[in-house]
Every structure is written in structure tokens, then in C-alpha cells.
Amino acid sequence: MTKLKTNNQKIIMPAFIKLMDVTHQAGSQHQLSQPKLDLLQPLRKWLDELEVQNRKLAYFLAKLIPAQCPFERDLMLFGRKIAHIPPMCKLNPLYDQLVGLRFRALCYLVDQCGEDIQSYC
Helix, strand or coil: CEEEEECCEEEEECCCCCCCCHHHHCCCHHHHCCCCCCCCHHHHHHHHHCCCCCHHHHHHHHHHCCCCCCCCEEEEECCEEEEEECCCHHHCCCHHHHHHHHHHHHHHHHHCCCCCCHHHC
């Protein structure tokens, strides 16, 4: 535990939180001075807040959004593997939101509609 003293009040911080040294702050100030602008944040927020409350929409989303990354491939030539294309879904900046939306659609189909979703997996 680390104790700080401010205005005659003690603040106790867990040991895993490292206190910043003021002398080292000046060198790293240029890195912290400019906040990063995330242009996709409104779209991410909209996708995260989108509620599935319609059977047709749930079917559409479950069919549209794949369960696995469809891009991973092994390139074969004369029966020998010459190259491997890794899954590129994680490069999609909206990957987590789309997977969450698909999950909510499948949950709606199971919970509200009583559907069997094995054909979507």
C-alpha cells in the first residue's frame, strides 16, 4: 500500500497502482497532450445500444453476420500448403459490436420466439 498526503488527509492506494513521478511527466507530456479522435465511436455506441425486438430483424442479423471469420484460408498448390491467410475479422473496427449484435439477435430468437438456433451456429 502507498500512502499519499493531501490537505492533511491520507489517501491509501493499492500497491499495484504506480504513482507518477512529476519529474518524468515533462518528457512524456507530448504523448498525453493530444487526445485521440475516434470517428467510429457514435456508430459503435449505436450498435451497442441497438435492441432486437423484431423476429424478422433477428433472422436477418443472424444470417447476415457470420458466426466465424470467413476469410481464414490455407492456400494449397499441388497438395502442399504454400500460404496461410489469417482471420482478419479482428481488423474490423466494428467487430466486437457486430458480434454482440448477432448474439443479441440469437438470444431474442431463443428467449422471445422459442426458436432453435443450431442452424445459425
